[in-house]
Amino acid sequence: MCKIQYTAEEQLLRNYDQSADVESIDVRQPVMKAIADKYGDNHVHAEVVPKDTEGHSTIMTRLDKKEAGDTRRRPVYLRRIIAYSTALLVALSIGATYYVHTAKLSQSTPIEYRLKEYEPIEDPGTSFSIKLEEIKPEKASDEQIAQAVKQNEKYQQAKQWVEKQLLPGERAFFLVGQDLEKNAKTGMAVQPLYFDGYSAFSARQTELNAPALPEPRYIPSGYAFTEGQILPETSIISALADSTGTAPGEQAANGAEAYQRLIEEMATMKATELGGNYKLVWKRLPKAGTESVKVTYTSDSPDEQKITIQATYYAQKTMASFNTWGIQKVDNVTVNGKEFIYMRAAPQSGQNYAQQLLWLDPIHDTYYTLSDTKGSPLSQEQMIKIAVSMTGIE
Amino acid sequence: MESIEDKIKRIQSGEIYIFADIIDAYQNRIYKYCLRLLNNKEEAEDAVQDIMLKVYEKIRSYQMQVSFTSWLYKIAYNHCLNLLRRRKLQQQVQRFFGRESTVESAERVVEKQMFSEPLASALEMLSLEERNLLILRIFEDKSFEEIAEILGKNMEAVKKRYGRIRNKLKESMQAKEEEKCAKSSTLQKNSS
Numbered sequence: 001m002c003k004i005q006y007t008a009e010e011q012l013l014r015n016y017d018q019s020a021d022v023e024s025i026d027v028r029q030p031v032m033k034a035i036a037d038k039y040g041d042n043h044v045h046a047e048v049v050p051k052d053t054e055g056h057s058t059i060m061t062r063l064d065k066k067e068a069g070d071t072r073r074r075p076v077y078l079r080r081i082i083a084y085s086t087a088l089l090v091a092l093s094i095g096a097t098y099y100v101h102t103a104k105l106s107q108s109t110p111i112e113y114r115l116k117e118y119e120p121i122e123d124p125g126t127s128f129s130i131k132l133e134e135i136k137p138e139k140a141s142d143e144q145i146a147q148a149v150k151q152n153e154k155y156q157q158a159k160q161w162v163e164k165q166l167l168p169g170e171r172a173f174f175l176v177g178q179d180l181e182k183n184a185k186t187g188m189a190v191q192p193l194y195f196d197g198y199s200a201f202s203a204r205q206t207e208l209n210a211p212a213l214p215e216p217r218y219i220p221s222g223y224a225f226t227e228g229q230i231l232p233e234t235s236i237i238s239a240l241a242d243s244t245g246t247a248p249g250e251q252a253a254n255g256a257e258a259y260q261r262l263i264e265e266m267a268t269m270k271a272t273e274l275g276g277n278y279k280l281v282w283k284r285l286p287k288a289g290t291e292s293v294k295v296t297y298t299s300d301s302p303d304e305q306k307i308t309i310q311a312t313y314y315a316q317k318t319m320a321s322f323n324t325w326g327i328q329k330v331d332n333v334t335v336n337g338k339e340f341i342y343m344r345a346a347p348q349s350g351q352n353y354a355q356q357l358l359w360l361d362p363i364h365d366t367y368y369t370l371s372d373t374k375g376s377p378l379s380q381e382q383m384i385k386i387a388v389s390m391t392g393i394e
Numbered sequence: 395m396e397s398i399e400d401k402i403k404r405i406q407s408g409e410i411y412i413f414a415d416i417i418d419a420y421q422n423r424i425y426k427y428c429l430r431l432l433n434n435k436e437e438a439e440d441a442v443q444d445i446m447l448k449v450y451e452k453i454r455s456y457q458m459q460v461s462f463t464s465w466l467y468k469i470a471y472n473h474c475l476n477l478l479r480r481r482k483l484q485q486q487v488q489r490f491f492g493r494e495s496t497v498e499s500a501e502r503v504v505e506k507q508m509f510s511e512p513l514a515s516a517l518e519m520l521s522l523e524e525r526n527l528l529i530l531r532i533f534e535d536k537s538f539e540e541i542a543e544i545l546g547k548n549m550e551a552v553k554k555r556y557g558r559i560r561n562k563l564k565e566s567m568q569a570k571e572e573e574k575c576a577k578s579s580t581l582q583k584n585s586s
Contacts, residue, residue, distance in 0.1 A: 010531075010532055013513060013563075014532055016513035016514075017509060017533055018508055018510055019426050019429070019430070019533070022429060022508070024422050025422060025442065026421070027443045027446060028414045031414075031417055031443055031446045031447060032411075032413070032414050032417075034447055035410070035447065038447075196523040197522070197523055224476065226546075298546070300473070302452050302455050302456060304546060
């Protein structure tokens with residue numbers, strides 16, 4: 001392993017460290033005992049012997065079940081039992097209304113919901129709707145598939161390259177292809193604002209007038225907030241219409257014209273070579289409002305299962321469509337009159353989630369997607385419970 | 395001498411008693427790390443026991459693509475994060491019932507033992523995530539590659555974030571020093 005090179009400033013900071021005075025601990029005995037107690041006779045009890053005087057590795061002996069030796073402190077599970085009992089007594093003695101105070105849904109609180117056949121969800125005020133559509137992959141020859149794979153690879157390469165050029169909150173439009181004047185693929189790259197704490201995320205979200213994403217009052221145990229993102233608007237048409245000062249009613253037509261002009265203009269710009277005869281041109285777009293926000297909760301399990309919740313404004317949209325190709329089960333879920341669409345993907349499907357819930361908030365013109373990841377241990381009820389805990393309808 | 399990887403393979407294949415070697419090799423490193431995050435000796439020692447139990451329970455699913463140390467630190471960080479959240483909740487409950495929490499004052503005492511001034515005060519200005527990154531880099535001797543593995547983030551993003559945190563820390567430390575100088579000059583004036 002290579003030794004880390006510290007800068008002078010880092011070296012200076014290291015001088016403030018006083019951990020050299022911290023006494024060592026030895027938890028081998030209680031941990032091994034706890035393992036033996038917890039996992040029974042099939043697991044081994046180990047006698048732990050301190051390091052020998054020459055500093056050689058610990059002597060480990062496989063032994064039959066035996067009494068543990070003296071330990072410096074009570075094992076953690078015993079202390080935990082004592083702590084829990086004390087906490088319970090305190091809670092009872094003060095007649096705690098803790099449940100109300102924290103406003104959290106407990107892990108075990110059941111939730112009542114009804115399942116019915118799928119139907120689109122619509123906001124009657126704006127006619128915006130969330131619909132499901134099955135888009136089957138087109139049949140193609142091996143050569144066409146290989147070409148599509150190559151194009152997609154170059155598209156992703158271009159998108160990542162452009163994203164690296166952007167500052168947080170910026171967005172850009174790009175063209176990528178072998179011949180930029182004919183058949184170039186277009187795309188938008190954005191650099192979200194990232195947050196690793198919920199409070200900072202929430203404060204900035206309010207400041208930027210981003211879509212509301214209420215903090216879930218229920219999150220399954222073992223999951224913790226890991227990231228919040230605020231994403232700039234990605235509609236190129238409205239971006240171009242905005243930049244030309246078009247009135248809202250004329251946006252579509254003028255935006256489309258401006259879009260065509262932009263592509264023609266960009267096709268003649270000096271391109272960046274991406275290899276394989278592919279070229280890239282890109283243009284940073286003026287800063288705009290925020291279109292959506294996203295939060296991610298990650299489990300403490302080694303496979304790091306995730307829960308992602310995204311909120312998107314739909315004021316300028318008429319429909320949000322979701323592909324049901326590879327979906328095993330689709331239902332509408334009703335909780336206290338509120339409608340959600342529930343989807344469960346087939347294990348071998350191309351979808352990157354196992355379950356997804358969709359719903360909308362007509363007051364804030366916002367629609368929500370809540371999804372887990374493949375191999376997720378979450379049940380349908382847990383997913384519904386998360387969504388419900390964000391809507392305040394329980 | 396048998397490497398950690400070989401020992402893990404043996405544990406995964408059923409030689410459970412070798413796990414005590416893993417505890418022996420890592421317990422004090424993880425203890426100091428927990429202490430730096432939790433600022434409480436007793437909690438840190440309990441945390442090490444819990445973390446080691448978790449590691450044992452999950453070791454069969456550990457895959458060698460990630461370094462074992464990074465995997466262990468990731469479990470430790472998530473555990474401490476949960477403890478700190480629970481602590482915050484307890485403090486809220488205590489405040490709700492009108493009980494003054496003594497945890498904060500105890501924290502400061504221990505923190506001052508782990509880091510001397512002005513760093514100790516400057517660290518208080520950082521969020522837990524920022525503090526964790528700084529601790530991993532400067533005090534736990536982790537490379538950016540290892541930190542990225544522990545945090546499950548891109549290495550470049552980690553480097554950028556680290557740069558920003560260092561600037562923030564530097565500014566806080568300077569502010570603390572200036573405050574200290576201003577106080578001492580006022581005291582001198584008063585005494586003369």
